[in-house]
Amino acid sequence: MEKVYEKNLICLENYLSNCFSKVAGLALIFCVLMSTTIYAQNTQFSNYGFGEIALNPAASASKNLIGANALYRIQRYNNGMSINSTQLQFQYALINQTAGKRWGGFSLVAQSDKVSEGIPYTFYSIKPGFAYNLEIIPNNFLAMGVELSANQSGFNTANFTTGSQWMNNQGFDETAALGEEFERQQLTYFSAATGLMWYDNDKEGYRRNYLGFSLFNLNQPARSFISEDDEIPLQYSALGGYQFFKLNRHAFYAEAIGTKSLNEIFWGAGPGWSYRFEDTSPFDPFTAGKLDIFARYFSGDRISLGTQIAQKNFSLGFAVDLHLENAAQMASTEFSVSIFKRLPITKQKEVPDDEYAIGSSREFEEDNFQDQPVKVIEKEYQTSVSRDFSFELRKNFNYGFNETNLNDEAKSYLDDIAVMMEANPALKLKVTGHTDNIGTEDANQKISEERAKGVRDYLESIGIAAERLSYEGKGATEPLYKNNSEENRAKNRRVEFLIYAEKD
Known part of the structure; x- marks a missing residue:
């Protein structure tokens, strides 16, 4: 019942918005x-x-x-x-x-x-x-x-x-007074x-x-x-x-x-x-x-x-x-x-107090750390796996049409992936770029490759070894949505990540 009420409320808001716009516009x-x-x-x-x-x-x-x-x-x-x-x-x-x-x-x-x-x-x-x-x-x-x-x-x-x-009988005399008093x-x-x-x-x-x-x-x-x-x-x-x-x-x-x-x-x-x-x-x-x-x-x-x-x-x-x-x-x-x-408007996701995410911070009371012994934890990184495995991640970096550059939001996301890969040296990453259907097949293929290569180059620039990274482009051959609107075409301009490890 609550979901039905919420749906009806949203429909009512949209209806009022459209009516208000039309009346005001006329x-x-x-x-x-x-x-x-x-x-x-x-x-x-x-x-x-x-x-x-x-x-x-x-x-x-x-x-x-x-x-x-x-x-x-x-x-x-x-x-x-x-x-x-x-x-x-x-x-x-x-x-x-x-x-x-x-x-x-x-x-x-x-x-x-x-x-x-x-x-x-x-x-x-x-x-x-x-x-x-x-x-x-x-x-x-x-x-x-x-x-x-x-x-x-x-x-x-x-x-x-x-x-x-x-002047009478003389004509124009430029030395004569203007006849107007200008205070300034x-x-x-x-x-x-x-x-x-x-x-x-x-x-x-x-x-x-x-x-x-x-x-x-x-x-x-x-x-x-x-x-x-x-x-x-x-x-x-x-x-x-x-x-x-x-x-x-x-x-x-x-x-x-x-x-x-x-x-x-x-x-x-x-x-x-x-x-x-x-x-x-x-x-x-x-x-x-x-x-x-x-x-x-x-x-x-x-x-x-x-x-x-x-x-x-x-x-x-x-x-x-x-x-x-x-x-x-x-x-x-x-x-x-x-x-x-x-300027893009992207609402930031709030992290609950009892959850943490890579790159998040939290304030602690100073008294909680007084007179507490420091415990040193030594961690052994996993450099090999007992079996092959892989998982995929998909991310829309809000590419504009024909754009390949990474914005600050994309770089922050890649920084998080780099932290995970540094902590697990056995992991490897394959990047796949995609485009919408606007443009020729050759042009879309080139743009998708450039997007994937830009991600690979950025990860390499922040310390991930080149042999652990690969990339490819698939142009407009694998859309997630129908390319029938600008919103859907923007969603199809994306990159996908295949994170995997191979058994020695």
């Missing part, structure tokens, strides 16, 4: 587009999903990543002026491996805006932030973030002109921001739908070159995305952004297509990854078209903007690059 686009309290920041990048931690301080806690992003945008005008914007971002997910959960994230954003012609205006900003992540129901999360920023803006009046320098040519001010983001993940741990709101300039700092009384108003922002259809490796989604400051309103929305691909050869320049293509319409009759390709540890993006009815602005271009590492 509502989030409507909320973003219809909201009238949404703020716009100084520079609006077309690929805003790429640099979302600058739009919402809570976004750094929504992904298992450590990495850096760089975005560069050139906005051109018909009068020859252009605005060059650069944004650098760093984010680090905070993961509790004991609990197997991501509990927060840290971010750092640096931005620069420069005007190339006309008014020589510059703007610099640096923004550290922190976010806390909370799981509401299974696969549904709420992230809350805060951000502080130091900002500096300024311009050079050496090339600045006004109508006051046009450089401003430094500090501001604070906060953000809230809901999102849900798919079964593979990737974010699927999300909705975020943020509030900037909480302290309303003063920023004026003429008067101290000109305060920056509160600024609001909303950002959302909804995956409305998925078929195999194809996914279709919609994203929207809305911003507002005083009476200035900016919004944008559009669809996107995502495709997760898997390489057929380990020798190609692009391995398994994701391709995104998007189109967006922004207020002010601006259309943006862009694409982004993501690999295991980096991604590249490009976007171009076309201004339909704005005679002053020309086409804009935007480039983005990211270097990152996806």
Whole structure:
């Protein structure tokens, strides 16, 4: 009866999770587009999903990543002026491996805006932030973030002109007074921001739908070159995305952004297509990854078209903007690059107090060892056996597609095997590597051999004699599970150990 109750409870949780995700996903686009309290920041990048931690301080806690992003945008005008914007971002997910959960994230954003012609205006900003992540129901999360920023803006009046320098019957006189009194040519001010983001993940741990709101300039700092009384108003922002259809490796989604400051309103929305691909050869320049293509319409009759390709540890993006009815602005271009590492979340198994495992530790009270005689135990190692025997071990080292390197978890497991073999010199070990079914037969055979050889080489490097070790690869010929999903293919990317001894 307890098992039936537990099973029903799990089914109910999954049902509620799916219902909550669908309802929130359908509502989030409507909320973003219809909201009238949404703020716009100084520079609006077309690929805003790429640099979302600058739009919402809570976004750094929504992904298992450590990495850096760089975005560069050139906005051109018909009068020859252009605005060059650069944004650098760093984010680090905070993961509790004991609990197997991501509990927060840290971010750092640096931005620069420069005007190339006309008014020589510059703007610099640096923004550290922190976010806390909370799981509401299974696969549904709420992230809350805060951000502080130091900002500096300024311009050079050496090339600045006004109508006051046009003299009657004389024309332009560059030596005449500007007619404007500037109390300062450089401003430094500090501001604070906060953000809230809901999102849900798919079964593979990737974010699927999300909705975020943020509030900037909480302290309303003063920023004026003429008067101290000109305060920056509160600024609001909303950002959302909804995956409305998925078929195999194809996914279709919609994203929207809305911003507002005083009476200035900016919004944008559009669809996107995502495709997760898997390489057929380990020798190609692009391995398994994701391709995104998007189109967006922004207020002010601006259309943006862009694409982004993501690999295991980096991604590249490009976007171009076309201004339909704005005679002053020309086409804009935007480039983005990211270097990152996806951090695994593996819950550590707790060892009961009355059990021990290789590599585990336990605290003892100091009094238990006082005035106790030391007993020396001499152990004779078994160097031979009376009969042949063998047993098998199977381990998934969480190999990525086409990966052969050993991570820290795999090395810790092999260290335990090495301790056992050192204590029993009669034991020998044979390592067998396996792959999934993606790729050619020759490529899979080579990868499986490399995985097995990597294990053999590591054991030899920590002291196990080479004559006690052997290896082979079997490619994709012996899968444990059907290769019909990414989860099953990951389980088939494994190594197996045959530990045996032979009678002399």
